Amino acid sequence: MNAIDIALPLCAQTVAALNPGDIVRIGGPVYTARDAAHRRMAESLVRGEPLPFAIAGQTIYYAGPAPARPGQIIGPCGPTTSARMDAYTPQLIKAGLRGMIGKGERSDAVREAMREYGAVYFGVVGGAAALIARCVKRCEIVAYEDLGTEAIRRLELEGLIAIVLGK
Amino acid sequence: MRIIRANEILELTRRLILDAEFNIGVDVRAALEAALKRETAQPARLALEQILENQRIASEERTPLCQDTGMIVAFVELGQDARVESDAEGGFEEAIQAGARAAFYGGYLRASVVDDPLFERANTRDNSPAVIHARIVGGDRLRMLVMPKGFGSENMSAIRMLPPSAGREGAADFIVDTVRRAGSKPCPPTIVGVGIGGTFEQCALIAKKATARRVGSVHPDPRYAALEDECLARVNALGIGPAGYGGFTTSLAVHIDHAPTHIAGMPVAVNIVCHASRHAEGYI
Ligand code: SF4
Numbered sequence: 069m070n071a072i073d074i075a076l077p078l079c080a081q082t083v084a085a086l087n088p089g090d091i092v093r094i095g096g097p098v099y100t101a102r103d104a105a106h107r108r109m110a111e112s113l114v115r116g117e118p119l120p121f122a123i124a125g126q127t128i129y130y131a132g133p134a135p136a137r138p139g140q141i142i143g144p145c146g147p148t149t150s151a152r153m154d155a156y157t158p159q160l161i162k163a164g165l166r167g168m169i170g171k172g173e174r175s176d177a178v179r180e181a182m183r184e185y186g187a188v189y190f191g192v193v194g195g196a197a198a199l200i201a202r203c204v205k206r207c208e209i210v211a212y213e214d215l216g217t218e219a220i221r222r223l224e225l226e227g228l229i230a231i232v233l234g235k
Numbered sequence: 236m237r238i239i240r241a242n243e244i245l246e247l248t249r250r251l252i253l254d255a256e257f258n259i260g261v262d263v264r265a266a267l268e269a270a271l272k273r274e275t276a277q278p279a280r281l282a283l284e285q286i287l288e289n290q291r292i293a294s295e296e297r298t299p300l301c302q303d304t305g306m307i308v309a310f311v312e313l314g315q316d317a318r319v320e321s322d323a324e325g326g327f328e329e330a331i332q333a334g335a336r337a338a339f340y341g342g343y344l345r346a347s348v349v350d351d352p353l354f355e356r357a358n359t360r361d362n363s364p365a366v367i368h369a370r371i372v373g374g375d376r377l378r379m380l381v382m383p384k385g386f387g388s389e390n391m392s393a394i395r396m397l398p399p400s401a402g403r404e405g406a407a408d409f410i411v412d413t414v415r416r417a418g419s420k421p422c423p424p425t426i427v428g429v430g431i432g433g434t435f436e437q438c439a440l441i442a443k444k445a446t447a448r449r450v451g452s453v454h455p456d457p458r459y460a461a462l463e464d465e466c467l468a469r470v471n472a473l474g475i476g477p478a479g480y481g482g483f484t485t486s487l488a489v490h491i492d493h494a495p496t497h498i499a500g501m502p503v504a505v506n507i508v509c510h511a512s513r514h515a516e517g518y519i
Contacts, residue, residue: 091281104356134302134345143343144293144302149387149420171387172420172479193282193478194387194422195511197302199289216358217302217345229285231278231480 071229077125078166083188086232092190094228098129098169099210102148104218106156113159120211120220123160127167132217133207134197142207142223144197147171150189154178161187174234182235190230203228237314237375241322241330243519244377248334248365251381252307253342255513256299259290262450263426263487263512270424270477270484279482283424286477286510297342301511304344305383307335307365310444314374328367335365347386368440378518382447387509388421394439394504403462406431406503411469413505414486419479422509424487426450427470430504433494442504445490447514454491463489477510 074082076096086092099121101109109119130150134143150170157168158181166187171194174182182189192200206224213219264287271283293300309331313319319326324333338344339362348363349356372378393413397405410429417425428446430438454460466489476482487510496502 089278091278132302132345132347134299134304135343137298137343143345144299146302148303149390151420171422173418191419191478191480193285193289194419195301195509196285196289198292198296198298198300199285201298202292216360217347218358229281231281 076127076167076225078127078188079125080186083166083186083235086188086235088232088234090232092230092232094169094190094230095226096224098127098223098225100129100131100133100145100221100223102130102132102218103152104215105212105220106153108212110156110159113163119163121222124164125166126164127169128160128165129223130168130170133201133221134217142201142204145201145204146197147192147194150174157181161185169230179234188235189233191233192228192230200228237317239317239319239377239519241319241324241326244319244327244330245322245324245334245337247379247517247519248309248331248381249337249341251379251515251517252335252338252383255381255383255515256304256338256342256344257297258294259300260450260512260514263510264290266450266487267424267510270487274477274482274484276482278480279477279484282476282478282480283484299342299344300513301385301509302345303347303385303387304342304362305385305513306348307338307362308382308384308443309365309367310380310382311367311369312372312378313369314376315371316375317377327369331367332364336361336363376518378516380444380447380514380516382443382514385509385511388425388507391417391421392442392504392506394435394502396435397501397503399499399501401501406501407462407466407469409503410466410489410505411473414470414507415473417507419475421507422511423475423479424477424484424510426508426512427466427486427489428506428508429489429491430506431491431493431501432496433502434496435502437494438502438504439506441492441494442506445492446506446508446512448490450488459491459493463491
């Protein structure tokens with residue numbers, strides 16, 4: 069398949085070279101975060117506290133995996149609907165977030181923040197969860213363990229096929 | 236009087252949930268394969284190929300099709316000539332709940348349920364409770380339809396209490412508009428279940444049940460069959476496409492069910508199900 073190879077974390081030149089509709093093959097680290105983790109991160113920013121990981125240049129994957137069976141690295145882990153995170157995303161982009169992976173449309177405010185700060189939004193196929201799990205080579209919880217599936221995990225990806233939905 | 240043990244209900248619930256979580260119906264698969272033949276653009280084809288490949292992996296590895304293993308919905312019909320006898324877990328409802336928990340632990344499903352919807356939103360940690368809709372019917376069997384439901388698509392569902400004057404066009408417009416507004420959030424290609432008539436809650440229930448109808452089946456009433464075809468054509472003309480990547484296949488089917496309603500009303504409910512259309516049926 070004709071896919072552009074992307075090595076995370078993203079740099080400004082990589083982002084600049086991408087266009088909506090491009091098919092990419094992503095490798096490298098991402099951090100999972102969804103509804104509850106975003107709420108906590110936003111609360112931290114309001115209080116002026118540091119985020120649970122150094123967000124500058126990093127990519128967030130909107131996902132909450134199912135539990136791993138014994139011997140598995142991770143359970144099925146497809147994307148969740150990105151729009152639910154829209155309320156929090158512009159402040160994270162401002163704080164340095166450069167990439168997002170999820171499914172579905174984003175708000176005008178998110179699109180504007182992406183343009184202003186040079187961030188990119190990748191789409192993966194919602195519901196392709198068992199297939200996507202095969203692209204995860206390492207998984208560790210880095211924060212909010214009490215949130216269960218909603219905890220922030222650092223995943224090491226290899227060969228995740230995605231499409232550029234916006235930047 | 237036929238005795239049905241609570242443990243049999245527990246086991247049936249567990250088995251049906253896992254079957255639904257791991258295996259997609261042949262009807263949905265056939266519809267997706269047909270869609271792949273129709274689509275020409277690379278992103279749409281890529282999405283469909285990944286969806287089909289995901290289904291193959293899930294059933295081969297007995298792993299859930301989607302990480303959102305959903306909230307468990309069980310439609311149960313209990314024959315009036317059967318009597319449920321309690322076991323260790325308790326009676327009828329407890330057995331279904333215990334079966335759902337057994338599926339959660341045994342199938343490595345995701346804990347996706349919070350207890351209080353508005354305030355603490357604390358995760359119940361075992362995906363409980365399941366939503367149970369039970370009816371008493373004739374005979375001495377127990378029939379169960381389980382439908383684990385993810386909220387990417389559930390959130391995109393809608394109900395409207397339309398006036399009778401809205402008529403066929405009003406219903407069709409509401410159906411198409413609901414799918415349009417959903418965009419790519421409910422993981423297209425979707426299956427659109429529609430309830431028309433009844434009361435507020437009955438309308439939503441028949442919409443939900445309609446999603447489980449076999450894809451490719453034709454409505455027995457030709458007027459509704461024509462309305463289904465028209466809505467499906469309009470929905471697929473929206474161009475949302477597989478995974479929202481653009482294309483001809485936004486939905487695989489529109490299934491309408493209807494019920495008698497009040498002289499003053501014409502409720503329409505639209506329940507959207509993603510391509511991971513999970514349901515399984517069995518009986519004791
Ligand atoms: S809408 Fe369906 S396929 Fe998409 S993430 Fe939710 S459960 Fe999975």
